[in-house]
Amino acid sequence: MPFLHTARTVFTVLGGLYVATVVLLTIPYFQTHTLFLHAVSIPWFSNFDIPEKYGLAPNKTINLKIQTADNETLGAWFVLSDPHYHSLPAVPSQPIDYIPAALKGRPTILFFHGNAATRAFNARIQHYSLFSSRLSANVLAIDYRGFGDSTGSPTEAGLALDARAAWNWLITNGATADQILIVGHSLGTGVSALLSAQLSDEKISPRGVVLLSPFSSIAKVLETYSILGVVPLMKPLAMIPWVAGAFSPPPHLLALRRRIELVKRTIIHRFDTEALVPRMKGSILIAHAENDWEIPYTHSEALFDTFLDPLLPSSPSFPSNTLSQDEWATFTEQFSKRKEAREEIVTTVELHNFGTVQECMESGRRVVLLKTLAGGHDYLGVQEGVQDVIGRTFGFFD
Numbered sequence: 001m002p003f004l005h006t007a008r009t010v011f012t013v014l015g016g017l018y019v020a021t022v023v024l025l026t027i028p029y030f031q032t033h034t035l036f037l038h039a040v041s042i043p044w045f046s047n048f049d050i051p052e053k054y055g056l057a058p059n060k061t062i063n064l065k066i067q068t069a070d071n072e073t074l075g076a077w078f079v080l081s082d083p084h085y086h087s088l089p090a091v092p093s094q095p096i097d098y099i100p101a102a103l104k105g106r107p108t109i110l111f112f113h114g115n116a117a118t119r120a121f122n123a124r125i126q127h128y129s130l131f132s133s134r135l136s137a138n139v140l141a142i143d144y145r146g147f148g149d150s151t152g153s154p155t156e157a158g159l160a161l162d163a164r165a166a167w168n169w170l171i172t173n174g175a176t177a178d179q180i181l182i183v184g185h186s187l188g189t190g191v192s193a194l195l196s197a198q199l200s201d202e203k204i205s206p207r208g209v210v211l212l213s214p215f216s217s218i219a220k221v222l223e224t225y226s227i228l229g230v231v232p233l234m235k236p237l238a239m240i241p242w243v244a245g246a247f248s249p250p251p252h253l254l255a256l257r258r259r260i261e262l263v264k265r266t267i268i269h270r271f272d273t274e275a276l277v278p279r280m281k282g283s284i285l286i287a288h289a290e291n292d293w294e295i296p297y298t299h300s301e302a303l304f305d306t307f308l309d310p311l312l313p314s315s316p317s318f319p320s321n322t323l324s325q326d327e328w329a330t331f332t333e334q335f336s337k338r339k340e341a342r343e344e345i346v347t348t349v350e351l352h353n354f355g356t357v358q359e360c361m362e363s364g365r366r367v368v369l370l371k372t373l374a375g376g377h378d379y380l381g382v383q384e385g386v387q388d389v390i391g392r393t394f395g396f397f398d
């Protein structure tokens with residue numbers, strides 16, 4: 001039976017690789033590399049001195065170095081807004097001289113990219129291009145420590161310092177807080193949340209925060225993440241009864257089971273945005289594509305609900321005695337009260353063939369959830385419709 005034999009070999013190899021992956025993830029070195037993927041430095045051998053090579057107009061983008069509080073040096077690009085760039089009589093010979101005037105003239109988007117690749121990655125260039133044209137905004141895009149031409153290696157606390165250094169750089173060069181919109185994509189939404197919470201604690205109010213394709217926390221991502229959108233990482237483990245603790249595993253699997261439980265307990269870089277929500281003040285836009293196969297849009301729904309939570313009656317607890325009619329009646333009543341309260345504070349607008357905007361006005365700030373039909377994980381933010389929702393929510397067209 002050569003076929004069966006081959007099939008068994010294939011499954012043994014795949015199973016072995018899978019187990020090896022899970023085991024490796026409990027080792028800090030591998031966990032850090034798997035999360036940040038900063039070694040995947042696409043485009044390879046980027047020349048950050050020549051943004052033109054990646055599609056940006058001549059001398060519209062200035063290559064910079066930004067110093068962090070702990071002495072790392074970050075590579076960064078400052079992109080002039082198109083209205084400012086076009087108002088110059090010719091291609092500027094010293095574009096760096098125009099930064100202070102650009103910061104005073106138009107709002108600036110402080111952009112935090114996702115994991116892997118550099119600030120020169122094509123999908124990111126498309127974001128800067130649209131931010132500076134459709135939204136007429138300046139853009140500051142940094143590579144975190146360990147990414148691109150930046151020094152150091154990434155950690156959660158380190159990325160928070162990088163974000164703050166970029167913010168401080170804008171303020172030092174003449175931007176005001178209310179002119180800076182913080183925009184994060186994917187892993188960058190975790191960074192944006194950290195910066196937003198820190199600024200809110202200091203009573204500093206940016207123009208707002210945009211979370212593109214966010215996740216609620218790395219622990220929750222592990223539960224739903226699929227490698228390349230295909231191989232679910234934790235799901236097979238959750239489905240094996242002994243992993244869930246229902247049965248004792250055979251002795252030789254005990255060690256593996258312990259490793260698996262460790263993966264979730266040993267997460268080093270937690271990026272727990274959900275836990276930061278109560279500290280994040282000011283207006284928030286959360287956007288997610290329904291066809292995002294890397295991070296499902298349920299993460300955004302969960303985040304939006306966390307923002308609404310203080311405005312709603314508490315979630316009812318499931319009846320402890322499922323046979324009690326009284327308990328069921330109380331449960332149903334509390335449930336529908338919460339649903340009604342939610343409908344009262346959230347307005348929903350369907351944008352035909354594009355998506356749905358849910359919005360809640362709360363003590364002077366707007367909390368918006370945009371769900372789109374298209375865009376996937378990386379190209380959500382380069383849809384004109386998404387740019388326009390950003391522009392309208394944060395007054396870029398006024």
Ligand SMILES: *[C@@H]1O[C@H](CO)[C@@H](O)[C@H](O)[C@H]1NC(C)=O
Nearest residue numbers: 067068069070071072073151
């Ligand atoms: C940062 O580097 C500079 C020069 O390289 C040095 O003088 C300074 O002491 C360093 N600061 C910290 C906090 O390491």
Ligand SMILES: *[C@@H]1O[C@H](CO)[C@@H](O)[C@H](O)[C@H]1NC(C)=O
Nearest residue numbers: 058059091092093094095096
């Ligand atoms: C672009 O700026 C650099 C200096 O930053 C300058 O040397 C170069 O001549 C400029 N290019 C053009 C076309 O003016």
